[in-house]
Amino acid sequence: EVLLVESGGGLVQPGGSLRLSCAASGITFDEYSISWFRQAPGKEREGVSSISLPDGSTYYADSAKGRFTISSGNAKDITYLEMNSLKPEDTAVYYCAASVWVYSTSWHMPDLYNYWGQGTQVTVSS
Numbered sequence: 174e175v176l177l178v179e180s181g182g183g184l185v186q187p188g189g190s191l192r193l194s195c196a197a198s199g200i201t202f203d204e205y206s207i208s209w210f211r212q213a214p215g216k217e218r219e220g221v222s223s224i225s226l227p228d229g230s231t232y233y234a235d236s237a238k239g240r241f242t243i244s245s246g247n248a249k250d251i252t253y254l255e256m257n258s259l260k261p262e263d264t265a266v267y268y269c270a271a272s273v274w275v276y277s278t279s280w281h282m283p284d285l286y287n288y289w290g291q292g293t294q295v296t297v298s299s
C-alpha cells in the first residue's frame with residue numbers, strides 16, 4: 174500500500190518560514206518523483222515544486238523560485254519543502270504527490286499523479 178503523509182503546516186506570520194515534510198512508503202523510490210501542490214479556497218490545485226528521486230532534478234513554480242527549496246532525505250523516503258519569506262498568498266492546503274510520469278514540462282499537472290497525501294494547512298497571517 175502506498176502512503177504519503179504530510180506534516181509541518183501551521184500558522185506563520187508574513188516573512189516567516191515553515192518546513193513541510195512528506196513521508197512516503199510503498200513506492201520504489203528510484204522510480205518516482207515527489208511533488209508539492211497547494212490549493213487555496215476557490216482556486217485550482219497548483220504545482221509548487223517537484224523533485225526526481227532517481228536523479229535529484231528539481232523544478233519550481235515561478236511563485237516559489239528563490240523562496241522555497243525542495244529536497245529529499247538520504248533514504249529518499251522523506252521529501253521536504255523549506256518555505257521562506259512566506260506571504261499571505263501562500264496560504265493554502267499543501268499536498269505531496271507521487272508519480273512516475275513526471276518530466277520537466279509536466280511536473281505541475283495534477284492528473285499525472287497516482288498517489289496523494291491528505292494535505293497540511295499553511296496559513297500566513299499577522
